[in-house]
Amino acid sequence: MPTPLERISIPIEPVSFETLDWRPRAPEMHSRAEVARQTGSYRASIAASICGWSPRLGAEDSSDIEDATRRLVEFDGHAQRALGTDSPALGPMTAILLRTESASSSQIEQLTTSAKQLALAEIDEGEKHNALTVIGNVRAMEAALDLADEVSENSILAMHRALMLHQPGFDPAAAGCYRSEQVWIGPGEAGPRTADFVAPHHTRISESIHDLVRFAKREDVPVLVQVAVAHAQFETIHPFPDGNGRTGRALAQSILRNKGLVGSTAVPISAGLLVDVGRYFTALGAFREGDAGPIVREFARASRIAATSGIRLVDDLAAQLSESRSRLQGLRSDAAAWRILPALVAQPVVNTTYLVRELGLGEMAALRSLKALAERGVLTEVTGRARGRVWQHGGILGILDDYAAEIRRMSTW
Structure with missing residues (x-):
């Protein structure tokens, strides 16, 4: 049986190339041999226009995309049914799914953190570098959903700005701004001449992003195909000096929401991509060579994984919420602890x-409520300090870490 990458192709115009000249900017920082290797002409990619592209889908791919789309819609509906559309926990559930998606997207870039460290970073506790960086990805995902009413150049810039303003060491002035120099992926410390992929010259970025936005606004392309191709095109353009992968996956969330495929939740598609990162990157390479099939199939596969694992995550979190609610029986109905409880789904460390x-x-009402939640076994105080105390919901943190571990296990299958 052929693997997904061996199926019939979905043709798309490949990147073309232009020849440019390169001289290392700081030759004194590199060996003479490296300077010699990186001095001379190189080939930079030119992203093909996609705004008028129409996919030619075979029967198997059409069925695959339709099935994956149906699964995403079912997942979105399940989240609403599990909690009720009027539930005060539906908003926090969306927030935790968004944070889960952000963590998975970051892990593709080798940025890993635990659910507890991420939750601590949200309340300005803890000092884990990766957690602070992942928080930036959360902000980018939030911006993606907030700005989903219109997929535009400005919304893309806003996603990047939200992402990079929270990344330690990144120049804040460059957040939300296109790169102003050549970038490349792969070998080559002093220049791009030996790189695996050389992104388009920075003077081509704005035109290519405008073309991508026109494609994303179309209503005559299957949504998952549109999401996958827009994402791959964004990664090919590589418009920013850093954060392209995470911004591109935030863009995917924005298009999903913009097209109305999902409405109540964020979809943990990056968790599905994380299952086989090598295949995801290979699919991006195939797209640049003129075959959109692999990246479309990767997004369809990731969507099914997202829907299946996401339903379990929603159910497990809803069960934890129900158990915690039962522990509060007998507490006055107007007690603030009841307001805190659903918020713990999104923020299990407070x-x-x-x-x-x-x-x-x-402040006093908050302290009394935390005491009540701790006395009833819902929360545990974890610092042992007299001041600056922190409480956590161990059950919710355990579920989130189990979910991350399940995705890691799937990557070894």
Whole structure:
């Protein structure tokens, strides 16, 4: 049986090339041999226009895309049914799915962190570098959904700005700005002449992004095909000095929401891509060579994984919420602890500052509520300090870490 990468192709115009000259900018920083290798002409990619492209899909791919689309819609509906559309936990559930998607997207870039460290970073506790960086990805995903009413050049720039303003060491002035120099992927410290992929020259970025946006606005392309191809084209353009992969996966979420395929939740598609990162990168390479089939199939496959694992995640979190709710029986119906409980789905590590800021509680009311939640076994105080205390919901953190471990196990199958 052929593998997904061996199926019939979905033709798309490949990248072309232009020959440019390169001289290392800081030759004193490199060996003479490397400077010699990187001095001279090189070939930079030129992204083909996709705004008028129409996919030629075979019967198997059409069926695959239709099935994956149906699964995503079912997942979105299941999240609403599991919690109820009027549930105060539906918003937090969306937030935690978005954070899960952000963590998986970051892990593709070798940025890993635990659910606890990520939650600590959200309340300005902990000092884990990766957690702080992943928070930037959360902000980019939030921007993607907030700006999904219109997929535009400005919304793409806003996603990148939200991402990179939270990345330690990145120049804030460059956040949300296109790169102003040549970039490449693969070998070559002093220049692009030995690179695996040389992105388009920076003078071509704006025109290519405008073309991509026109493609994303079309209504005559199957949504998953549109998402996959727009993402691959964005990665080919590589418009930013850093954060292209994470911004490109945020763009995928924005298009899914913009087209109305999902409405109540974020979809953890990056978790599906994370199962086989090598195949995902190979599919991006095939796209640049003129075959959109592999990347379309990767997104269809990732969507099925996202839907299946996402349903389990929603059910497990809903069960934790129900168990915690049962522990609060007998507490006054107007007690602030009831307001805190659904928020724990999105933020399973809290302190009084967070509750005051996000829920509008007074500091004393927040402390009394945290005490009540701890006495009833819903939360555990984890610092042992008299001041600056932090409480966590161990059950929710355990579910989130189990979910991440399941995705890692799937990658070894």
